[in-house]
Amino acid sequence: MLAPALHEVRQRLANAALAARRPAPQLLAVAKAQPATAVAELAAAGQRAFGENYVQEAAAKQTQLATLPDLPELEWHLIGHLQSNKARDAAVLFDWVQTLDRTGLVAALARHRPADRAPLNVLIQVNIDDETSKHGCEPGAMTALAQAIAAEPRLRLRGLMVIPAPHADIEDRRPAFARARALFEALRGQHPHADTLSMGMSDDCAIAIAEGATMVRVGTALFGARTGKPHHP
Numbered sequence: 001m002l003a004p005a006l007h008e009v010r011q012r013l014a015n016a017a018l019a020a021r022r023p024a025p026q027l028l029a030v031a032k033a034q035p036a037t038a039v040a041e042l043a044a045a046g047q048r049a050f051g052e053n054y055v056q057e058a059a060a061k062q063t064q065l066a067t068l069p070d071l072p073e074l075e076w077h078l079i080g081h082l083q084s085n086k087a088r089d090a091a092v093l094f095d096w097v098q099t100l101d102r103t104g105l106v107a108a109l110a111r112h113r114p115a116d117r118a119p120l121n122v123l124i125q126v127n128i129d130d131e132t133s134k135h136g137c138e139p140g141a142m143t144a145l146a147q148a149i150a151a152e153p154r155l156r157l158r159g160l161m162v163i164p165a166p167h168a169d170i171e172d173r174r175p176a177f178a179r180a181r182a183l184f185e186a187l188r189g190q191h192p193h194a195d196t197l198s199m200g201m202s203d204d205c206a207i208a209i210a211e212g213a214t215m216v217r218v219g220t221a222l223f224g225a226r227t228g229k230p231h232h233p
């Protein structure tokens with residue numbers, strides 16, 4: 001029964017975009033801790049882009065999904081922290097890596113991207129204001145990282161991804177979204193083909209859209225609360 005939730009979320013995104021006079025953002029369905037059957041159900045309802053936090057969990061789910069008949073072609077995004085020793089698997093299993101946050105990953109992902117596949121789409125994850133998080137590059141490191149990515153033919157720099165600090169009052173997250181938008185504009189000054197600003201989740205996607213998100217990552221509002229545990233490697 002996920003189709004009504006998908007419809008409702010799409011409606012919410014469209015309304016937020018309309019209110020902000022912006023194009024409707026892409027919807028990434030965050031499938032962490034959800035079974036393959038739930039992914040298949042959303043796919044049948046028309047959703048194509050899915051996000052996973054763990055490389056192993058994505059691999060297991062993709063294997064299960066491959067046994068289903070009539071599954072449409074899906075687009076997989078890694079949205080969880082990428083350990084260097086998982087770069088090889090990530091370069092094979094995903095169409096997008098949204099969490100590239102250090103130069104060490106650039107060559108590893110490029111080297112392991114299969115030659116018969118399109119270049120791997122990547123977003124630079126920027127630590128926009130959450131000092132408690134170890135993940136994401138410093139805003140000042142974005143430019144050098146972008147240059148390193150742009151120099152790799154097997155990678156395609158598509159933009160930025162941010163996760164603001166989880167202030168309880170979601171209005172308090174707005175300044176971080178606005179800063180991310182400014183950084184994204186700076187990135188586009190040097191890399192005009194960068195077209196994706198990934199920010200906003202179930203509870204704060206309307207604010208993220210108002211501040212310029214072109215992609216929102218939504219889990220709970222689509223699938224309901226996560227009851228299972230995500231796979232920890």
Ligand SMILES: *Cc1c(COP(=O)(O)O)cnc(C)c1O
Nearest residue numbers: 030079201202217218219220221
């Ligand atoms: C879990 C997760 C989401 C989705 O969060 P919800 O609150 O369930 O919508 C989005 N982005 C990242 C990076 C996540 O880990």
